[in-house]
Amino acid sequence: MHPEFWHERWSHNRIGFHRDAPLPLLLKHWPALDLAPDTRVFVPLCGKSLDMVWLAERGHRVLGVELSELAVRQFFEERGLAPAVHETDAGVHFTAGAYELIVGDAFALDAAVLADCAAVYDRAALIALPPELRRTYAATAWHRLPTGCRGLLVTLEYPQAEKAGPPFAVAADEVHALFDRDWRIDAIEVRDILADEPGFVADGVTALSTAVYRLVRRG
Ligand SMILES: C[S@@+](CC[C@H](N)C(=O)[O-])C[C@H]1O[C@@H](n2cnc3c(N)ncnc32)[C@H](O)[C@@H]1O
Structure with missing residues (x-):
């Protein structure tokens, strides 16, 4: 999926993936990860997600990465925050309070940038990508996270033949194929x-579920 696809979505405000409240499944399952409050959490393909606000309210520091500068600017504007801005090889970093959001490519972040992220949260990131980019994403952004890193991955499952992504269906066997080598997965x-997603029903999708995985980075 070309970056232009996402830039076009943001510039025309076609951001149906954005939720106006934190994801209930995050609130339900994050506490069981038992992370120290000041843990730094990596949020790949972060958009302007309010899940980052919820994580910061728990005391976490958030490192997001997002292709769209528009999304990142909107995130800070909507919080009334004026971020400091600096540039590195990773991209343009916008920093204020608990948040550091990099406008850049998640696949290009090196391990040094992610070194102090002891947690990761993926909602609408893996499933935003077509199959070949999912493999690249797992082999770059997730692979470069440090040993012991813990996180949540939220996926969607539906008959892919019934609807074109994004969001794409990612079944459990694919999650294992992508992450088993580096991560312990539960x-x-x-x-x-399905009943909560009339858009999918209108598109003719006959079954839809969401799955939550806990992952721990192996040594
Ligand atoms: C479906 S949206 C989900 C955003 C956010 N996770 C949420 O829950 O609202 C996917 C986002 O990933 C961004 N994106 C796509 N490819 C990317 C990449 N290679 N690096 C960084 N961001 C990317 C897009 O611009 C878009 O904002």
């Missing part, structure tokens, strides 16, 4: 959400 919840 599926902690699978929930039927």
Whole structure:
């Protein structure tokens, strides 16, 4: 999926993936990760997600990465924050309070940038990508996180033939194929959400569920 696809979505405000409240499954499952409050959390493909606000309210520091500068600027504007801005090889860093959001490519972040992220949160990131980019994403952004890093991954499952992504369906066997080498994986919840997603029903999708995985980076 070309970066232009996402820039076009943001410039025309076609951001149906953006939620106006933190994800209930984050609130439900994050506490069980048992992270220290000041843990730094990596949020790849972060958009302007309010999940980052919820994480910061728990005392966490947030490192996001996002292709769209518009999304990052909106995130700070909507919080009434005036970020400091500096540039590195990773991209343009916008920093204020608990937040550091890099306008850049998640696949290009090196391990040094991610070194003090002891947690990771992926909602609408893996599933935003087509199959070949999912492999690249797992082999770059996730692979470069440090040993012991813990996190949540939220996916969608539906018959892919019934609708074109994004969001794409990512079944449990693919999650294992992508992450088993580097991560210990536990599926902690699978929930039927078809009744909550009239857009999918209107597109003819006959089954839709969301799955939450807890992952721990192996040494
Ligand atoms: C479906 S949206 C989800 C945003 C956010 N996670 C949320 O829950 O609202 C996917 C986002 O990933 C961004 N994106 C796509 N490819 C990217 C990449 N290679 N590096 C950084 N951001 C990327 C897009 O601009 C878009 O904002």
